[in-house]
Amino acid sequence: MRGKLVIGNWKMNGSLDANRRLLQELLPPLAAVKGVEVAVCPPFPYLAQVCALLEGSSVALGAQNLHSAGQGAFTGEVGAGMLEELGCRYVLVGHSERRSLFGESDETVAEKFEAVLRAGLVPVLCVGETLAQRRDGSAEAVIAGQVRAVLQRVGGAGIAAGVIAYEPVWAIGTGETANPEQAQAVHRHIRALLGEAAATPILYGGSVKPDNAAALFAQPDIDGGLIGGASLEAASFLAICRAAQS
16 A cells, blocks of 8 residues: 655755754654655755754655766766765655756656666656646656656666656646646556556645645545645645645
């Protein structure tokens, strides 16, 4: 039976003081949330600090990106082994902002997914369509291409060792959200693509808030959330995590 997972993606936000205050407010009440795995993904400079702050809690540490190479002359990049050494469990790959702002292709994302697996960490594959793609009817084909690129590289067993996060690009940071039925339809489509790996957890990401989280998480193929802005507010993130346990 698939469990629930909620991951907070802090994106390029935070400071030493803000991180400490956020986690000091969040961790004590979060300890009472049962049956939900929780992780946070701070920016690279704060991984060591956040790892120390999470010590003794059940909250896992994640990173927002990596390079597919383990090491080498790649100025400004980080390798999976470095993230493992810093205590990470999860690594996001293929977030829509990486695809659109930094030109990451489906093949590049698949290489990164494989690199995370090699390091013994859990890759979180982000997939999703733009508003234009949804309007022209190509959303399912776009998502299929994103998923199949990873399947072709690591196979069903490989993708089953990770997590998928469906994030409609048109709903990220816009306040717009796919309604529960729309989100469920895409999650069902993704699960059908997975074949033997159909038990892979699939999260929803895209303006998840305390007031819509329960309805989204109640859908049969939605296994939790990849949370952006709301993960920077302790009360909001806690409410979303609580919604995942009900």
